[in-house]
Amino acid sequence: MLPPILSNLRIPVVASPMFIVSGPDLVIAQCKAGIVGSFPALNARESDGEAPLLDAWLTRIAEELDRHNQANPDRPAAPFAVNQIVHRSNARLERDIEICHRHKVPIWITSLGARVEVNQAAHDCGGIALHDVINNVFARKAIEKGADGLIAVAAGAGGHAGPQSPFALVQEIRDWFDGPLLLSGAIATGRAVLAAQAMGADLAYIGSPFIATEEANAPADYKRMITESGAMDIVTSSLFTGVSGNYLAPSIRAAGMDPDNLETADASAMNFGGGSSKAKAWSQIWGSGQGIGAVRDIVPAATRIDRLACEYAAAKAAICG
Numbered sequence: 001m002l003p004p005i006l007s008n009l010r011i012p013v014v015a016s017p018m019f020i021v022s023g024p025d026l027v028i029a030q031c032k033a034g035i036v037g038s039f040p041a042l043n044a045r046e047s048d049g050e051a052p053l054l055d056a057w058l059t060r061i062a063e064e065l066d067r068h069n070q071a072n073p074d075r076p077a078a079p080f081a082v083n084q085i086v087h088r089s090n091a092r093l094e095r096d097i098e099i100c101h102r103h104k105v106p107i108w109i110t111s112l113g114a115r116v117e118v119n120q121a122a123h124d125c126g127g128i129a130l131h132d133v134i135n136n137v138f139a140r141k142a143i144e145k146g147a148d149g150l151i152a153v154a155a156g157a158g159g160h161a162g163p164q165s166p167f168a169l170v171q172e173i174r175d176w177f178d179g180p181l182l183l184s185g186a187i188a189t190g191r192a193v194l195a196a197q198a199m200g201a202d203l204a205y206i207g208s209p210f211i212a213t214e215e216a217n218a219p220a221d222y223k224r225m226i227t228e229s230g231a232m233d234i235v236t237s238s239l240f241t242g243v244s245g246n247y248l249a250p251s252i253r254a255a256g257m258d259p260d261n262l263e264t265a266d267a268s269a270m271n272f273g274g275g276s277s278k279a280k281a282w283s284q285i286w287g288s289g290q291g292i293g294a295v296r297d298i299v300p301a302a303t304r305i306d307r308l309a310c311e312y313a314a315a316k317a318a319i320c321g
């Protein structure tokens with residue numbers, strides 16, 4: 001059963017949070033176009049001594065979505081989500097939880113660690129918590145710690161992808177879990193959204209196709225590289241953050257490395273607090289999932305979502321009759 005907050009979307013899609021790439025412009029465009037938009041709290045970076053930018057972002061998102069809803073009562077905006085990186089290197093976690101709690105963030109997405117107190121904070125302000133997992137063991141732990149739903153991150157996903165086939169991952173989780181289940185990894189068309197549902201997921205979780213949008217906070221060359229690349233251009237490596245992730249081979253070449261001969265890294269190098277290895281990973285070495293063969297132009301996010309909605313309806317009519 002889906003909670004009401006995830007039930008009334010235009011299409012069953014949550015736009016995934018992307019380090020550096022997702023900010024208020026993209027989130028507002030995604031929500032106005034009818035899918036859940038999201039961003040990592042860590043993207044809101046301020047200099048020492050400045051007021052928290054996360055506070056300002058959340059105020060702006062709430063105000064703009066409210067204005068949209070008042071002007072368009074017949075097609076209200078979808079709710080938004082904030083991603084918390086629950087890893088020991090995230091020194092801001094406590095502060096960011098307090099800010100999100102104060103703003104009554106409706107959907108909390110947690111990654112790289114499941115913690116009871118984060119889920120409690122989400123529930124306490126009326127929200128729901130979704131935790132991303134790469135296998136069934138982590139999935140059980142996340143539910144034990146109070147998450148309401150799961151995001152199955154399968155092989156081929158952008159960022160820190162899992163190694164498992166989406167068929168295997170969804171099948172094992174659905175065997176015991178009947179709550180909200182999202183599937184991520186190389187989903188880039190409406191047909192693939194329907195396939196995720198046919199497999200047993202409730203919603204698709206889509207990231208990389210939104211890098212090639214006007215609202216994404218990404219350099220023009222990164223956006224263009226997404227539109228010119230396909231699955232064969234995606235390299236899996238743990239070198240850049242200490243955790244296995246998927247990256248665009250041309251960006252690795254541009255940084256002077258050979259994408260076919262990368263070393264592996266020590267997991268202790270992992271850093272999500274703004275350390276140099278992470279900064280280099282996402283600002284020079286560009287992340288992407290394998291599904292980008294379907295992305296051939298840079299468009300407003302609303303256009304990408306309109307296309308997904310048309311493709312989803314057509315696939316449903318063709319397959320389900």
Ligand SMILES: Cc1cc2nc3c(=O)[nH]c(=O)nc-3n(C[C@H](O)[C@H](O)[C@H](O)COP(=O)(O)O)c2cc1C
Nearest residue numbers: 016018019111157158159185186206207208287289
């Ligand atoms: C450039 C990039 C940055 C990402 N950063 C984050 C992040 O900060 N937090 C997070 O939970 N997931 C992050 N992800 C993973 C996405 O949330 C999601 O699992 C993935 O995009 C889904 O696969 P897809 O890109 O093939 O659609 C990132 C993905 C990409 C491509």
